[in-house]
Amino acid sequence: xxxxxxxxxxxxxxxxxxxxxxxxxxxxxxxxxxxxxxxxxxxxxxxxxxxxxxxxxxxxxxxxxxxxxxxxxxxxxxxxxxxxxxxxxxxxxxxxxxxxxxxxxxxxxxxxxxxxxxxxxxxxxxxxxxxxxxxxxxxxxxxxxxxxxxxxxxxxxxxxxxxxxxxxxxxxxxxxxxxxxxxxxxxxxxxxxxxxxxxxxxxxxxxxxxxxxxxxxxxxxxxxxxxxxxxxxxxxxxxxxxxxxxxxxxxxxxxxxxxxxxxxxxxxxxxxxxxxxxxxxxxxxxxxxxxxxxxxxxxxxxxxxxxxxxxxxxxxxxxxxxxxxxxxxxxxxxxxxxxx
Amino acid sequence: xxxxxxxxxxxxxxxxxxxxxxxxxxxxxxxxxxxxxxxxxxxxxxxxxxxxxxxxxxxxxxxxxxxxxxxxxxxxxxxxxxxxxxxxxxxxxxxxxxxxxxxxxxxxxxxxxxxxxxxxxxxxxxxxxxxxxxxxxxxxxxxxxxxxxxxxxxxxxxxxxxxxxxxxxxxxxxxxxxxxxxxxxxxxxxxxxxxxxxxxxx
Numbered sequence: 020x021x022x023x024x025x026x027x028x029x030x031x032x033x034x035x036x037x038x039x040x041x042x043x044x045x046x047x048x049x050x051x052x053x054x055x056x057x058x059x060x061x062x063x064x065x066x067x068x069x070x071x072x073x074x075x076x077x078x079x080x081x082x083x084x085x086x087x088x089x090x091x092x093x094x095x096x097x098x099x100x101x102x103x104x105x106x107x108x109x110x111x112x113x114x115x116x117x118x119x120x121x122x123x124x125x126x127x128x129x130x131x132x133x134x135x136x137x138x139x140x141x142x143x144x145x146x147x148x149x150x151x152x153x154x155x156x157x158x159x160x161x162x163x164x165x166x167x168x169x170x171x172x173x174x175x176x177x178x179x180x181x182x183x184x185x186x187x188x189x190x191x192x193x194x195x196x197x198x199x200x201x202x203x204x205x206x207x208x209x210x211x212x213x214x215x216x217x218x219x220x221x222x223x224x225x226x227x228x229x230x231x232x233x234x235x236x237x238x239x240x241x242x243x244x245x246x247x248x249x250x251x252x253x254x255x256x257x258x259x260x261x262x263x264x265x266x267x268x269x270x271x272x273x274x275x276x277x278x279x280x281x282x283x284x285x286x287x288x289x290x291x292x293x294x295x296x297x298x299x300x301x302x303x304x305x306x307x308x309x310x311x312x313x314x315x316x317x318x319x320x321x322x323x324x325x326x327x328x329x330x331x332x333x334x335x336x337x338x339x340x341x342x343x344x345x346x347x348x349x350x351x352x353x354x355x356x357x358x359x
Numbered sequence: 360x361x362x363x364x365x366x367x368x369x370x371x372x373x374x375x376x377x378x379x380x381x382x383x384x385x386x387x388x389x390x391x392x393x394x395x396x397x398x399x400x401x402x403x404x405x406x407x408x409x410x411x412x413x414x415x416x417x418x419x420x421x422x423x424x425x426x427x428x429x430x431x432x433x434x435x436x437x438x439x440x441x442x443x444x445x446x447x448x449x450x451x452x453x454x455x456x457x458x459x460x461x462x463x464x465x466x467x468x469x470x471x472x473x474x475x476x477x478x479x480x481x482x483x484x485x486x487x488x489x490x491x492x493x494x495x496x497x498x499x500x501x502x503x504x505x506x507x508x509x510x511x512x513x514x515x516x517x518x519x520x521x522x523x524x525x526x527x528x529x530x531x532x533x534x535x536x537x538x539x540x541x542x543x544x545x546x547x548x549x550x551x552x553x554x555x556x557x558x559x560x561x
Binding site: 118119121122129131229232289291336339340346349352 | 424426435439473477479482
């Protein structure tokens with residue numbers, strides 16, 4: 020049964036209080052020297068109930084736990100939403116399925132055995148992973164990507180046949196994914212649509228900037244890059260970016276709004292990791308600006324889902340960083356927090 | 360006591376003495392080898408200290424960068440790594456150094472980094488490839504050090520076993536046989552004396 024958006028938004032307000040404050044993530048969790056210390060700090064948060072059921076502390080177990088918490092939160096936040104909103108959230112979450120599909124495809128290409136189904140599948144997954152796993156070869160798997168819910172464009176299959184590279188397929192999937200999200204956001208009421216695109220817009224813009232900068236830095240074909248661009252303009256006209264190849268990077272920078280310049284600069288300096296983190300921090304800032312403006316709306320619910328996702332990514336980054344011996348400074352530089 | 364298994368004969372005593380001489384000679388040679396190994400390890404460590412001082416910054420930075428990329432890209436890192444067909448090929452040459460065979464690493468084939476990797480992963484791959492010489496150098500020194508340390512450990516154990524177990528045991532056996540043979544000799548001498556004095560009275 021569909022529930023009122025006001026009820027769902029109230030639930031999202033409650034979930035906001037479960038989120039770990041940025042300062043705590045940055046200082047305490049990000050400064051932990053061992054997984055045990057990290058877990059002891061996590062006991063001070065809403066993860067304590069789940070942690071009490073955890074036996075031995077290991078990276079794999081912690082990642083499973085974070086994944087479970089994230090999936091449960093998303094399931095609760097999207098439960099019973101009116102159809103158009105629910106569709107939007109379901110499509111938004113396909114980003115996680117795309118990562119898993121790409122992993123399956125690379126295993127098919129390299130001939131490596133697949134892992135168990137649960138490794139690829141999230142509880143909210145909309146994709147039939149058993150079908151992908153059973154595909155006899157990469158070609159047949161790629162043909163399966165043309166169907167719903169991923170609905171990749173046929174043009175991408177041609178590009179794959181010509182270039183035989185994973186990147187083309189990944190960009191094709193992402194392009195189809197963002198196009199669908201843009202279409203779904205068009206169906207939302209005016210103010211909601213604007214707020215949702217305030218969150219998604221920078222992500223799309225910056226992805227287009229990175230695609231457009233690619234040929235300049237790495238020398239691959241501008242025509243290939245042009246076919247991978249997402250046909251949407253939030254603050255940057257993607258097609259105009261492509262016309263700046265012959266002039267230099269400076270001409271491209273002039274087209275990029277001030278807000279995106281640190282990200283674009285990082286791309287140009289080949290600091291892709293920094294650029295990705297800066298992009299997510301930028302989106303975080305947008306979300307934190309939108310939340311107080313639209314407290315009873317779908318934009319609020321979607322903002323909280325994004326914050327849950329960022330928390331999930333932060334906790335995984337910290338756990339992996341600690342177990343691989345990364346310094347606290349490095350770990351902190353990877354975190355999606357609003358006050359660094 | 361080991362001497363319980365010993366035959367107190369002159370032939371056995373001669374064999375034992377030869378064995379003892381050989382073992383003591385082996386011990387002296389192994390002690391020389393140990394000293395040589397210690398000096399080789401010292402030299403390798405000094406070289407390593409210099410190399411590490413030189414490489415530390417760039418290699419540790421590269422290592423941290425690799426982890427950051429892995430965290431930032433998540434499962435995509437594995438996706439693209441699996442799809443990479445060309446592999447790095449390294450040949451290990453074994454060369455003798457001060458009587459010890461140590462490995463020397465040589466890169467025979469560097470994989471081509473495809474244009475179609477995402478920017479961050481491609482950049483990491485290029486950085487790793489350009490630092491490959493340094494990585495091989497450091498790995499070579501560390502492997503050599505490990506081989507030398509293992510050889511030193513084995514040599515030390517053998518020298519200790521010779522010094523604390525085998526040589527004392529042989530010495531004990533020699534001393535036991537010598538004592539037994541002296542006693543036999545004295546007893547035989549006494550019997551001979553008794554025999555000779557008896558025949559004189561007759």
